[in-house]
Amino acid sequence: MIPALTLILLFQLFGEVLSRALMLPLPGPVLGMLFLLVALSLSPGVRRIVTPVAQFILSHLSLLFVPAGVGIVAHLDELRAHGPALAVALIVSTLAAIVAGATAFVIVAKLTGSASDD
Amino acid sequence: MTDPFKLWSYLSSEPLLWLWATLMAYWIGDLLFRLSGRNPFANPVVVAVVILGGVLLSTGTPYQRYFDGAQFVHFMLGPATVCLAVPLYLNWPKVRRAILPIAAGLVVGSATAILSVLAIAKAMGAGPVLLASLAPKSVTAPVAIGISQELGGEPSLTAALVLITGMIGAITVTPMLNLLGFRDWRARGLAVGVAAHGIGTARAFQVHETAGAFASIGMGMNAVLTAFLAPLILSLF
Numbered sequence: 001m002i003p004a005l006t007l008i009l010l011f012q013l014f015g016e017v018l019s020r021a022l023m024l025p026l027p028g029p030v031l032g033m034l035f036l037l038v039a040l041s042l043s044p045g046v047r048r049i050v051t052p053v054a055q056f057i058l059s060h061l062s063l064l065f066v067p068a069g070v071g072i073v074a075h076l077d078e079l080r081a082h083g084p085a086l087a088v089a090l091i092v093s094t095l096a097a098i099v100a101g102a103t104a105f106v107i108v109a110k111l112t113g114s115a116s117d118d
Numbered sequence: 119m120t121d122p123f124k125l126w127s128y129l130s131s132e133p134l135l136w137l138w139a140t141l142m143a144y145w146i147g148d149l150l151f152r153l154s155g156r157n158p159f160a161n162p163v164v165v166a167v168v169i170l171g172g173v174l175l176s177t178g179t180p181y182q183r184y185f186d187g188a189q190f191v192h193f194m195l196g197p198a199t200v201c202l203a204v205p206l207y208l209n210w211p212k213v214r215r216a217i218l219p220i221a222a223g224l225v226v227g228s229a230t231a232i233l234s235v236l237a238i239a240k241a242m243g244a245g246p247v248l249l250a251s252l253a254p255k256s257v258t259a260p261v262a263i264g265i266s267q268e269l270g271g272e273p274s275l276t277a278a279l280v281l282i283t284g285m286i287g288a289i290t291v292t293p294m295l296n297l298l299g300f301r302d303w304r305a306r307g308l309a310v311g312v313a314a315h316g317i318g319t320a321r322a323f324q325v326h327e328t329a330g331a332f333a334s335i336g337m338g339m340n341a342v343l344t345a346f347l348a349p350l351i352l353s354l355f
């Protein structure tokens with residue numbers, strides 16, 4: 001547990017430093033994810049140490065969005081002021097983006113013969 | 119005996135109470151999700167947010183005081199994002215064979231998300247600040263806040279819109295794509311990661327490991343793509 005957390009936080013730290021030093025549009029944790037991906041592919045040791053802990057953390061990923069989600073209460077007045085426009089725009093746009101993205105994926109997968117295997 | 123009012127004012131200003139309340143509300147949400155036969159409408163994040171929002175409003179607790187306790191949970195978002203490398207690594211052979219479909223789903227999904235939200239909101243009378251706050255709504259919150267700021271939006275409003283978008287995506291993705299007959303887990307995952315960032319990705323992991331891995335890719339890459347696309351598309355409105 002401790003070695004895995006130390007490694008995970010180390011990669012996040014690398015990501016934060018690089019993101020700030022080069023003023024990249026990507027947040028530190030996303031860069032940290034890329035670093036960990038490289039480390040996983042290079043080192044069986046990293047794979048053995050990090051994999052079970054990462055899978056445990058990811059199995060509770062939803063929980064981690066709750067504190068930020070509760071922040072909606074701080075914006076209730078603004079949200080209510082634009083209520084109908086926001087509701088329609090967010091719902092229709094999110095559904096449209098999911099269907100459009102999935103459709104484009106499936107069409108190109110067919111064209112390029114990239115079949116799914118499950 | 120201690121005055122119950124004093125006890126409340128002590129507890130409600132300490133991190134312990136709100137950290138506990140966050141775990142408790144999520145636990146209730148997760149129980150309801152299981153009891154409902156994993157019904158997507160009983161999404162644990164949505165249930166927990168509704169419970170905690172109700173408690174804060176009815177006790178008059180400011181969000182900042184709640185967050186002082188809940189920040190310990192919030193902090194883990196960063197390390198959890200790093201951890202997304204593990205399912206990506208485990209699914210790497212599948213990812214490599216699907217580079218072109220991934221690129222197509224990403225570009226089409228991302229552009230649709232930005233264009234449609236701006237067109238609908240504008241038609242319904244939204245002003246320039248609200249439009250700028252809406253443009254990055256499908257992107258993971260830390261990136262969306264940065265984009266919103268650059269476009270002249272209101273960053274904290276964007277954060278709320280991003281979270282609502284994530285919840286809409288997480289609730290609707292499974293029934294909608296089942297109804298439309300999409301069977302490819304890669305397509306389903308990628309699309310929800312692009313349209314509904316981390317909350318959609320968390321939902322994808324609940325449904326299928328491959329969907330979760332592809333959702334992580336969609337979320338990560340859309341953060342970069344939207345940073346380029348949002349200013350271009352917003353300039354059309």
